[in-house]
Amino acid sequence: MFNYSRGNSMRLMRVLQIIVTGFLSLIAMSTHSQSGGVMAKVNGIAIPQARLELMVKANVAQGQPDGPEMRKALRENLIAEEILAQEAVKKRLDLDPEVISQLEIARQAVLVRAYQADYIKHNIVSDDTLRKEYEMLKVQMGDKEYRARHILVGSESEALDIIAQLKKGANFAKLAEQKSLDDGSKENGGELNWSPPAAYVRPFSEALVKLSKGGRTDLPVQTSFGWHVIELMDIRPMAVPPFEEVKQNIQQRVLQREFATVVQDLRSKAKVE
Incomplete structure (x- = not known):
């Protein structure tokens, strides 16, 4: 809701915006714990219970209530996906160069999200920092x-x-x-x-x-x-909402800004040929 970025860093900031997208769901999921065990076996191949729990948490983070119906639907989806994946391997589609590239892109995306989640977990924003951000935003917004x-x-x-x-x-x-x-x-x-x-x-x-x-x-x-x-x-x-009402949004804003700085720093140190 604030002024758009300008200047020579516009292209980099677009990349950073893409990278930091999803912080809210990551904040909600960053403390999740995986459950052990096997959810189901398909032609002798085990589908871990942890995979179902991860899907459940992703759906809950998007506002869907956890319950038997949702879990049943997700279980059926995972079984169907395992069946189709096995058929794709039988047809040797996993050796197709384009498929290999898509798998690598997916793997990289998962690693990026894991790095983001790890950053959130280990970089707690203090209430003092959040309140200072809140006061600064009030000044920017005016009265x-x-x-x-x-x-x-x-x-x-x-x-x-x-x-x-x-x-x-x-x-x-x-x-x-x-x-x-x-x-x-x-x-x-x-x-x-x-x-x-x-x-x-x-x-x-x-x-x-x-x-x-x-x-x-x-x-x-x-x-x-x-x-x-x-x-x-x-x-x-101007009716400014109280701090507690917008605290989570401010935390998200601060984390996004700090993480963008981390990405810029890593980019400046990387050897790109």
Whole structure:
């Protein structure tokens, strides 16, 4: 919800965003313990109970309740997958170069997630750090929320034409529905959710806070998304949620930032030819 990354590190940050995706589920699963034993045998090949328990924990982390029905369904899926895997080996598909590459990619992804989980387990963020982050975020967010609407187009000339039409009395909502490139707001006449200025990219937020209630930008505002015509509909005091309510989200944010630094450090030390 805060300003987008800029500068020469943009490409690296995209990679880092991909790498750190999934921290929330990893936090939920990082303390799991594997159960011993065998879940089932398929043609003499044992499927470990630990495999089922891992699938159960993954589903629970996604919000599904643990229970007999879910476990039965997962057990049947694992058995079916084992049967199909055995058939693939019979056909020697495990020797296919493309399959070998896909298996290596899957193995690497599992190792990356294991490294992330290990990092989470051994890097506990203190309450003091979390509270400092919370106070910093409150300052960044400010004390006001803005309800705005906008029309996003691909060129300055299009935006200027829309501004001219609005000055002649055209309906903002209808123009947004017809012309805006923002699929998330165009169906609502260009309306955006109540948000602090920091929720938007800088050129947008800077233009927004200069407007008075009911005011509209006289010139198009350019961002990395295109050209915006912005109208400020209303302003209200910012209601900041209490620390305990957002503590987990802040922990996730801090861990992501710290882990991204670790990845950057490892990348700088790696010998890449």
